[in-house]
Amino acid sequence: DPNIDKEHIEIDNDSPYPEVRSAVANTDDPDMPCTTIRAWTLGLLAAIIIPGLNQFFFFRYPSVNVGSLVAQLLFFPVGRFWAYAMPKRKIFGVQLNPGPFSVKEHVLVTIMATVGGSSAYATDIVAVQRVYYNQQFNFSYQWFLVLSTQMIGFSLGGVCKRFLVSPPSM
Incomplete structure (x- = not known):
């Protein structure tokens, strides 16, 4: 479009921080695969194994926490091996x-591991009710309690996306 100033668009979408500008490109390669079977499987x-391990080790002493950095480091060679084999x-x-295993696939795997990596805080409510208050609730109550608190958190994240993620300065 001849009416659009391309330099203004480039500046508007660029980060004001030089560290971000040097590390992250503000352009996209549409030919690089992102949502592949490999990325979704990994x-x-x-998102299944890491929260399971974290929930299992949560009640142990000393507790072990498997973070998203562990997933990021572990699943890169797995993705490369998948591309090879x-x-x-x-x-x-x-x-x-x-x-080849692309950066976009690796980011998608890391995001899925990060979002699912921590256990739901409502599991603490269920554990405290059982251990300290001797209240036994059925599985459906526990399931809907955990699901509702997680959905409230994700919906608040969706509402705040416009302010916290979309501006280039963030």
Whole structure:
């Protein structure tokens, strides 16, 4: 469009911080694969295994916490190995191995591991009710308590996205 000043758009989308500008490009490569079977499989695996380990070790002393950095470091070689070992086949029209393990796939796996990495705080409520107050509730109460508190947190994150994520200065 001849009416749009491309330099102004470039400056508007760029971060005011030089550290961010030097580390993160403000352009996107649309040819780089992101939502692949590999990324979703590894991300869901990380989002299931890491919270399970964290919840298991939560009641142990000394407790062990498996953070998102561990997932980020562990799943990069797994993704590279998948790119090396998997055949280039299509199953149900989806490519099993779309090429090298990309940065976008690694970011997606890390985000999935980070979001699911910590245990839900409502599990503490269930544990305290059982141990200290001797209140035994059925599984549906426990499930809906944990689910509702998690959904409230995610919805507040969605509301705040406009202010905390979208501005380039953040």
